[in-house]
Amino acid sequence: MSILLLLFLCLSLPYALICGLSSPNQIPKHYVIYMGATNPSSNEINGDIAQAAAAELAHLQLLSTIIPSQESERISIIHNYKHAFRGFSAMLTEDEAHLLSDHSDVISVFPDTMLQLHTTRSWDFIEGKAGRLSRWGLEKHVTSDIIIGILDTGIWPESPSFNDEGIGPIPSRWKGVCLEGSDFKKSNCNRKLIGARYYANEEKTLDSPRDSEGHGTHVASTAAGAPVTNASYFGLARGTARGGAPSARIASYKVCSSEGCYGAAILQGIDDAVNDGVDVISISIGSGTSSEFFEDPIAIGAFHADQNGVVVVCSAGNYGPEPFTVGNTAPWIFTVAASSLDRDFQSTVLLGNGRGLKGSAIFLKLSRSAIHPLVFGKDAAPNSSVALEASKCYPGSLDPKKLAGKIVVCADDEEPLSLRGWKRQPLVEEAKVKGVIFIEKEEGVVPSVTGIFPYVEVGKIAGSQILNYIKSTKKPTATILPTVEISRHKPAPIVAYFSSRGPGELTENILKPDIMAPGVNILAAMVPKIKEAVGKKLSKFSMRSGTSMSCPHVSGAAAFVKSVRRRWTSSMIKSALMTTAKTYDNRRKVLTNSSSHIANPHEAGSGEMNPIKALNPGLVFETTTQDYLQFLCYYGYSQKDIRSVASNTKFKCPEHSNKELISNINYPSISISKLRRNQSKVIQRTVTNVGPSNSAYIAKVQSPKGLVVKVIPDKIVFTKGLKRAPFEVSFFGNKEAASGYNYGSITWFDDRRSVRVVFTVNLD
Numbered sequence: 001m002s003i004l005l006l007l008f009l010c011l012s013l014p015y016a017l018i019c020g021l022s023s024p025n026q027i028p029k030h031y032v033i034y035m036g037a038t039n040p041s042s043n044e045i046n047g048d049i050a051q052a053a054a055a056e057l058a059h060l061q062l063l064s065t066i067i068p069s070q071e072s073e074r075i076s077i078i079h080n081y082k083h084a085f086r087g088f089s090a091m092l093t094e095d096e097a098h099l100l101s102d103h104s105d106v107i108s109v110f111p112d113t114m115l116q117l118h119t120t121r122s123w124d125f126i127e128g129k130a131g132r133l134s135r136w137g138l139e140k141h142v143t144s145d146i147i148i149g150i151l152d153t154g155i156w157p158e159s160p161s162f163n164d165e166g167i168g169p170i171p172s173r174w175k176g177v178c179l180e181g182s183d184f185k186k187s188n189c190n191r192k193l194i195g196a197r198y199y200a201n202e203e204k205t206l207d208s209p210r211d212s213e214g215h216g217t218h219v220a221s222t223a224a225g226a227p228v229t230n231a232s233y234f235g236l237a238r239g240t241a242r243g244g245a246p247s248a249r250i251a252s253y254k255v256c257s258s259e260g261c262y263g264a265a266i267l268q269g270i271d272d273a274v275n276d277g278v279d280v281i282s283i284s285i286g287s288g289t290s291s292e293f294f295e296d297p298i299a300i301g302a303f304h305a306d307q308n309g310v311v312v313v314c315s316a317g318n319y320g321p322e323p324f325t326v327g328n329t330a331p332w333i334f335t336v337a338a339s340s341l342d343r344d345f346q347s348t349v350l351l352g353n354g355r356g357l358k359g360s361a362i363f364l365k366l367s368r369s370a371i372h373p374l375v376f377g378k379d380a381a382p383n384s385s386v387a388l389e390a391s392k393c394y395p396g397s398l399d400p401k402k403l404a405g406k407i408v409v410c411a412d413d414e415e416p417l418s419l420r421g422w423k424r425q426p427l428v429e430e431a432k433v434k435g436v437i438f439i440e441k442e443e444g445v446v447p448s449v450t451g452i453f454p455y456v457e458v459g460k461i462a463g464s465q466i467l468n469y470i471k472s473t474k475k476p477t478a479t480i481l482p483t484v485e486i487s488r489h490k491p492a493p494i495v496a497y498f499s500s501r502g503p504g505e506l507t508e509n510i511l512k513p514d515i516m517a518p519g520v521n522i523l524a525a526m527v528p529k530i531k532e533a534v535g536k537k538l539s540k541f542s543m544r545s546g547t548s549m550s551c552p553h554v555s556g557a558a559a560f561v562k563s564v565r566r567r568w569t570s571s572m573i574k575s576a577l578m579t580t581a582k583t584y585d586n587r588r589k590v591l592t593n594s595s596s597h598i599a600n601p602h603e604a605g606s607g608e609m610n611p612i613k614a615l616n617p618g619l620v621f622e623t624t625t626q627d628y629l630q631f632l633c634y635y636g637y638s639q640k641d642i643r644s645v646a647s648n649t650k651f652k653c654p655e656h657s658n659k660e661l662i663s664n665i666n667y668p669s670i671s672i673s674k675l676r677r678n679q680s681k682v683i684q685r686t687v688t689n690v691g692p693s694n695s696a697y698i699a700k701v702q703s704p705k706g707l708v709v710k711v712i713p714d715k716i717v718f719t720k721g722l723k724r725a726p727f728e729v730s731f732f733g734n735k736e737a738a739s740g741y742n743y744g745s746i747t748w749f750d751d752r753r754s755v756r757v758v759f760t761v762n763l764d
């Protein structure tokens with residue numbers, strides 16, 4: 001009888017404690033419930049408290065229909081999205097989440113996952129210099145009411161980069177706030193830093209807009225920092241540090257703690273930023289895996305921000321150089337890869353046999369470099385069973401007694417750069433080594449800032465010479481010489497080794513990343529609380545590397561273009577920056593990657609951004625809401641969900657939707673995921689003339705052998721009456737064409753302008 005009763009209880013009360021406790025699915029977790037666009041009419045009365053309360057009440061009612069009354073304390077909303085889009089977040093069990101996802105008002109329900117900052121984390125970080133920015137000549141275009149919203153780890157308001165001297169009053173349209181926190185006052189905001197918000201997390205470690213990590217401060221100052229002369233990292237990278245749009249305003253949205261960034265908070269940050277009135281949103285955050293667009297907080301938030309006229313710029317990720325690693329790939333996102341600057345930091349490893357080998361390093365010299373015994377990690381293993389781990393210097397695999405007082409050599413083979421930091425610290429703290437030489441599996445290494453600790457990374461050629469030397473002698477020794485700054489380094493830019501590569505995992509029919517910008521050794525503002533170097537004073541600036549650093553360069557550039565071209569939409573700004581991007585390095589040769597091969601569009605997108613040229617692109621590709629909605633149809637979303645996302649009850653998906661048609665949305669690059677040999681495929685595009693009204697353009701094609709590309713028509717004459725013109729591109733791979741991805745470009749030329757559209761075609 002008792003068994004029967006129990007069973008019965010389980011069936012009739014699936015959420016009751018008796019059954020729920022036993023299953024991990026029934027432990028409530030934080031979920032995001034996404035419900036599409038806000039009703040356009042309610043947008044007008046955004047500030048209306050009654051309206052907001054009504055929406056919250058409706059969400060609570062929805063929750064109460066699925067959460068059992070015994071657990072009524074869970075009928076509560078953690079984040080409420082109401083400005084740019086509708087939805088909320090709450091604690092739900094897996095079953096409840098599933099039930100909610102079937103509700104007709106709900107588009108998607110997904111767990112609140114933790115995303116990561118896109119810097120390469122080591123002890124400290126790497127960063128470069130604003131020298132390149134000052135060459136943009138931005139002084140001439142000082143306009144100051146563009147607002148960049150930074151979603152990151154918060155901000156250090158006292159940094160000289162956020163000084164508001166010479167900046168006019170806060171734009172009257174600004175609706176944001178400067179939230180106070182435990183260590184942050186309203187007076188910390190000024191005419192430069194006009195807004196600061198933070199979003200409490202479950203652990204309550206987030207209670208102020210202040211940055212304690214450094215990432216947000218660094219990114220914000222790269223996008224829009226005021227010029228600061230004589231900035232340096234303890235003398236390295238000395239120069240004037242400043243943002244891409246030095247007179248733009250900054251609004252900081254702290255959605256990350258030092259552990260990471262919660263998706264639900266990112267959505268709240270975007271919702272607020274749009275309502276506050278930002279023009280550009282900069283997000284140097286992502287995850288290593290791709291979620292479906294409607295389950296990806298950045299993709300959802302960015303879609304609605306774009307609908308509200310905001311440019312959304314995101315980092316591509318640091319998961320390169322393998323293909324299919326690029327993140328933030330929605331077509332309404334501006335996705336940024338990282339490149340090197342023409343400045344490098346090198347350190348020479350002097351071997352006992354007199355041989356000097358160059359490596360990458362950023363450490364500060366405290367005392368004289370001394371000669372120390374040299375040991376390969378593998379030879380410092382306690383026993384042979386951990387020899388492989390020891391050769392890579394994994395924590396716990398080395399015998400500290402065999403390391404003390406020596407320089408240790410570690411050889412890495414596959415770890416993405418972002419995972420490496422954790423290996424180093426135990427080495428120094430536990431084993432009292434005098435220095436570390438890290439052998440990368442390739443050339444083109446990116447230095448790490450390591451305070452006063454001699455840490456040098458070498459490529460595989462120098463690495464094998466070091467290992468051979470160790471083998472050749474009984475008592476190998478070495479000296480690591482101090483870091484020297486190399487300016488006017490060539491070639492530059494090159495694609496950074498770590499930069500995530502296309503194609504995108506979700507669809508290969510949109511070419512990603514879009515563009516490339518500096519992301520190696522970038523010098524920018526730092527939280528001076530962070531001790532970057534033992535025995536040295538605190539530094540207000542530091543160097544970091546990552547697509548986290550390249551993203552705000554493009555955010556600043558987009559703000560710059562917008563400040564001059566007021567009426568351009570987000571997609572016009574993106575198109576202008578893409579079609580004018582540079583494809584040559586400082587040797588006047590085609591851009592390369594870190595192993596000296598020509599950089600393809602899956603690595604560099606359209607090329608290295610060139611903001612000054614983007615002001616006069618001649619022609620632009622406008623990617624409209626209609627394009628984005630069709631993209632969603634082609635991708636496979638239901639018409640019902642798309643209508644709700646678009647707040648357009650009349651929208652109809654094209655009759656025959658399939659993923660191949662994605663190639664046809666009016667994007668400033670072209671990608672074809674599948675082309676049969678001996679069959680042709682025709683792609684449509686439309687250009688809008690933003691140059692002189694009477695102009696004539698001729699198309700020129702650059703394509704690899706065997707791939708026949710024709711532009712029809714190949715001449716377009718614009719007149720006063722003709723602003724937009726369609727054209728077609730046909731692709732045909734004959735027997736001479738190589739299988740796999742073929743890369744090339746189509747360029748529209750008039751007398752003075754060139755509009756370059758890169759393409760990738762995957763041939764059978």
Ligand SMILES: *[C@@H]1O[C@H](CO)[C@@H](O)[C@H](O)[C@H]1NC(C)=O
Pocket residue numbers: 230235
């Ligand atoms: C720049 O700063 C350094 C200290 O970091 C100082 O020695 C030097 O005089 C300064 N130079 C100028 C031009 O202000």
Ligand SMILES: *[C@@H]1O[C@H](CO)[C@@H](O)[C@H](O)[C@H]1NC(C)=O
Pocket residue numbers: 382383384385386396397
């Ligand atoms: C080898 O050394 C590792 C690391 O100290 C240790 O965990 C492991 O138990 C050792 N194995 C043998 C067979 O001694």
Ligand SMILES: *[C@@H]1O[C@H](CO)[C@@H](O)[C@H](O)[C@H]1NC(C)=O
Pocket residue numbers: 321442497593594595596597598600
């Ligand atoms: C550089 O490009 C070549 C040719 O596409 C490729 O084989 C190589 O893996 C790339 N190297 C890096 C580090 O990305």
Ligand SMILES: *[C@@H]1O[C@H](CO)[C@@H](O)[C@H](O)[C@H]1NC(C)=O
Pocket residue numbers: 677678734735
């Ligand atoms: C493509 O056409 C060429 C010439 O007509 C022929 O030799 C070749 O076999 C064809 N290839 C395929 C895959 O159909």
